[in-house]
Amino acid sequence: MTLPNTPPAQDWAALAEDDRVASSMYTDPALFEAEMDTIFNHTWVWVAHASELPQPGDYVTSWVGRQPVIVQRDRKGEVHVLVNRCRHRAATVCEGRKGKAASHVCPYHGWAYAQDGSLRGVPYQNGYAPDFDKSKFGLKALRTEDYRGLIFATFDDTIEPLSDFLGNAKPWIDLFLKQGGGFPVKTMGEHRFRFPGNWKIQLENTTDAYHFPIVHRSFIDSLDEQAEETFTFLGGTGKVEDLGNGHSVMVMIPELVDLEENLDAPIPDRFKALAEELAKTHSPEEVARIVRAVGGTGFNINLFPNVACSMAFFRVLRPVSVEETEIRHICLGMDGGPEAANRMRMRLHEHFQGPMGFGSPDDAEAWTRVQRGVHGAPDVPIMVNRGVGLETTSENGLPVGDVSAETGMRAAYRQWKRMMQA
């Protein structure tokens, strides 16, 4: 039995039109409450990558909307996503960010839960009547599925399988994972930051190439001439494609879509030293494959509502409150790959991401300005109409805009609207 915990239904869906959304989308606390339930409790939400918990017993703590969860691998290797809340009086049973746990024991009264969330131990159980049934008081478990190591969970047992939800995004995820350079992709640490703004500002940004030369001028200025040319993609032949279900892909650098093609292309100057080092221990074919993969892909996949496969890293958003959002930029590497290549990937990640990166702080500043500005003239809409009237249709029958079109934002808001009017 679920207790009612949300305000009465309103016509939230009317706030999003095809080419614009209302300013209150970023500011209304009641709308935020409705989103946390209607969207985050009823769709697939990314919780972890399998490489974050490689061994039996490994766990990470994560979030589904505002709900804290434990992503736990049991001794047989199966992954469970469990609400991090004791079934007795609600204390969290795990405060670590990651680690190994044979069980989770509540610090308050000692209720002990197995790796699959089942309640195993209750201290002084004779204080409960004989019909107290431990099997009814396991940690609340979420439906959990993964696609190629990307682990998603949902509270909704009635929605489609994850594979159907990802749909047209799956071939793009397959392409994204080619940056393992012949090795599985693994996580290698992360940068986390918060900004005082609504979560949808970040959701939009992953599919926004238009801001890149403006906000990221200082990053572009720091690159060598060749790399600067690679990152000057506005006006190029890239695209933004609606993939359905709120997902989209933005191709910024078309020549870096399939990292297993063009392996005989010349090695960019910035990777030449790495190629020389790898050549001492690897065949020319391996060197070509690893070096082509080391800088990541040339596209961002935006997966509604909370994760993006963004060029070379995972970008995960977590709504904290209507005007606060936490973002994780998870660094990716080659599991079992050459250390020199993984070091280079970390240095590239540090170059753009994190509180001292040459990119992320400027993004955060721009988004903070959006949240400050949206309190002015609240009757004026937020425009996401760039590219409307100029789009073509993909083989999936969905809109495709040029690289700077706001096609991906419109895709996300269409899914938002579908869910909010349900």
Next chain:
Amino acid sequence: MTTTLEKPTAASAISLADACELIWLEADLLDGRDYPAWLALWTEGGIYAIPTEPGATDLAASLNYAYDDAAMRAMRVERLTAGHAISSTPAAATVRTVSRFRVTAREADAIEVRCAEHVSEYKFERARFWAADVEYRLVRVDGVLKLDRKVVRLINAGDALAGLSYLL
């Protein structure tokens, strides 16, 4: 275990007072955002690092907030001063204190010092505060004491951190 204060044994060894003088000079240059002078304090092979995990050891093989060689330091200074980065234009004002110095190792022409750093930051009606253990390796090159390694270990390194428009 008895802890003793280590003293230089040779007259030519680098004293803690010499080390403090350089570290305080660096702190003053950073608060004054005199970055060209700061760059000149470094050895050619010096590394400036800020780990993402408080206990990280092999920093080259770990993800950091910064892991800067000479080229990256120069690029970072360019970013902070060129006026094209909206997050650092204007930069926050900072006031820092560095104290609790302790010598952790000493060689003929090198000294390693660990100390505490507190940085207060102010911008746009908002003050923030950082605390870190800082590990220095200082070396004498042609008679001049230089920064060869600086590792800033923020006590909250593993948390969500907002952007820094200056150097720690």
